[in-house]
Amino acid sequence: MVIGAAVVTVAAIAVVGTLQGRAGDGGPASPTSAGPAAPHKPRTLLGVYVPGVPQSWAGIRTFTATTGVKPGVVVYYSGWREPFQARFAAIAAEHDATPLVHIDPTGVDLSAIASGRYDSYLRSYASAVKAYGGSVIISFAPEMNGYWYSWAHRHTSPAVYIAAWRHVVTVFRAADAENVTWLWTVNVIDSKRGIPSPARWWPGSSYVTWVGIDGYYLKPSWTFASLFGPTIKAVRGQTLAPIMISETAAMPAAGKPAKIVDLFAGVRKYGLLGFIWFDVNKDHQDWRLIGRAATAAYRRSAHAYLGPQL
Numbered sequence: 001m002v003i004g005a006a007v008v009t010v011a012a013i014a015v016v017g018t019l020q021g022r023a024g025d026g027g028p029a030s031p032t033s034a035g036p037a038a039p040h041k042p043r044t045l046l047g048v049y050v051p052g053v054p055q056s057w058a059g060i061r062t063f064t065a066t067t068g069v070k071p072g073v074v075v076y077y078s079g080w081r082e083p084f085q086a087r088f089a090a091i092a093a094e095h096d097a098t099p100l101v102h103i104d105p106t107g108v109d110l111s112a113i114a115s116g117r118y119d120s121y122l123r124s125y126a127s128a129v130k131a132y133g134g135s136v137i138i139s140f141a142p143e144m145n146g147y148w149y150s151w152a153h154r155h156t157s158p159a160v161y162i163a164a165w166r167h168v169v170t171v172f173r174a175a176d177a178e179n180v181t182w183l184w185t186v187n188v189i190d191s192k193r194g195i196p197s198p199a200r201w202w203p204g205s206s207y208v209t210w211v212g213i214d215g216y217y218l219k220p221s222w223t224f225a226s227l228f229g230p231t232i233k234a235v236r237g238q239t240l241a242p243i244m245i246s247e248t249a250a251m252p253a254a255g256k257p258a259k260i261v262d263l264f265a266g267v268r269k270y271g272l273l274g275f276i277w278f279d280v281n282k283d284h285q286d287w288r289l290i291g292r293a294a295t296a297a298y299r300r301s302a303h304a305y306l307g308p309q310l
Helices: 058-067 086-096 109-114 119-132 158-174 224-236 255-271 292-308
Strands: 013-015 046-051 075-079 098-106 136-140 180-187 210-214 243-247 273-278
Touching: 046 292, 075 273, 086 098, 086 119, 098 180, 109 158, 119 136, 119 158, 119 210, 136 158, 158 180, 180 243, 210 224, 224 243, 224 255, 243 255, 255 273, 255 292
Parallel strands: 046 075, 046 273, 075 098, 098 136, 136 180, 180 210, 210 243, 243 273
Antiparallel strands: 013 046, 013 243, 013 273
16 A cells, blocks of 8 residues: 555455546546446445554454444555464454454565465464454455565566465465455546556456455545546456455545545445545544544445434
């Protein structure tokens, strides 16, 4: 995930879920059809990423108190060779939440992963996930159609990425880690910034459970349809698997309360699983859900959206 001059995706998971090329002066693309309806999907989820996880649950507790919503998905980012955080997963389960782990193979040659060089690590991780027993969502090497990661566009070929993804899934399945939901996470399309359609990186339906889309509201004129719609359409050209917005938030200058309302409305209109809010203040960009108006917008929208599930 990169934020700043190259703002790209972060945390919001109300599950299933794009930014296409900007036209003219850099404004959002025109709305795009959501495509065919997704098949039956699990219950609607709202999730969050907060600093301090997986070492502490304090930030999630604060987020819950602020919004009145218990996240159904809690996110943490895991570097290569880091073990599965079973204790955090157990705490999440106690709070009726599912952990979502983004495994980031920074600086690792994906062809080495595909060839089996790291199988001992993968088998150890899979064994720990299996032993935990509860549901776990795993996203391996996310945002591959971006250009800011070592495994991504301009650095690693789609063929090598696909081979590595399939190998990781195969190792987990061989270890009988059947409690994993595989989340293929892409960045929103932005042709002006050289972020293409993720279609070339598609691993195949038998290797993917859900699709995640990362994208952020940066300007008041941007809408869910212009930000996420083109990418949803591109994904629907590959699969009808459930989609979630796996990282999202809004800049204060974009009009955060209005964008929160638009986010909930867009997830509902496109039939997505939900979204994950990236609740972070980073590099002078405050994505947090703070302020009376933004908090009230989230609380009202979440209660209307979740209904009896809340």
